[in-house]
Amino acid sequence: MSDITTEGKAGRPPVEELVAQAVEAERYSEPSRLQKVGDHLKREWQLYLLLAPMVIWLVLFLYKPMYGLQIAFKDYSIFRGVAGSPWIGFEHFERLFESEQFLRAIKNTVLISFWSLVIGFPIPIMLALMFNEVTNALYKRTTQTIAYLPHFISSVIIAGIVITSFSPSMGIVNAIINFFGGESIYFLTKPEWFRPIFVGTGIWQEAGFSSIVYLAAIAGVSPTLYESAVVDGASRWQMMWKITLPSILPTIIIMLIIRIGNILEVGFEMVILLYQPATYETADIINTFIYRQGLQAGQYDFAAAAGLFNAVVAFVLVITANAISRRFSRTSLW
Structure with a gap:
């Protein structure tokens, strides 16, 4: 038997050699990974053509500028350029945490984001649940349109509406206060009023549009539930708590993780339009601090350090929130 295996029969090649030849032939007959990718690109080239503009935009405007982040660790000079400026290590970060203005900006950013999250996050969920309970189609479409509309209005116009509404001379808020015998208040010059006005404006502008995500999740709940x-005699309130909310809980968790990741990204445009030196105490946030230091004061390296700090904290928050969610609810972004 060993002679047959090693030498073959009637001059035939050994069995091991035949097996090796078969494996080699099969390997060469199968397309390589590169060939598979090429075939896939040829077959789906229209989809990749549609995707190309977004990929180019991401590379040019999001990834390529990351090269300039190194100025946060340099004594940057516009005449020397990014590569020619000398390294100074973490000096800008040391200045950041020694700056009372930056620490104040962090405090204001966290407080505004916290109240926006605590008050503003549940409201779109409640709106979606209420819209889902409306049976009159015309009334439902009308209320949804009214709720969505502020999202599509420019921030400049929204800021103009807020400034006019809280104006001490012609604002409707002060008109109501005067009607009941009170004195006019110039709300936008009072530091203690900035956060409530800003948070309330953000909720009014975005709550309706944000509810679309939850309405889509509710639409995916099985009607058989x-x-x-109904057969078991459950009321609408019980169905909302026992069926609708648990069914959309994964969507709620995903949206919460995203909001936590953006906790340091307060609406820059609205703050710029509404704040003034009198309200810096409670209105100055990280993004406005970066704007003043970078564009107005020309300290590009110092502003880059603040922006890098902001991005790193946001990244850590997303990773942490995602890990906690995956461990305790088995729902996560990745």
């Missing part, structure tokens, strides 16, 4: 609940 509601039918079974």
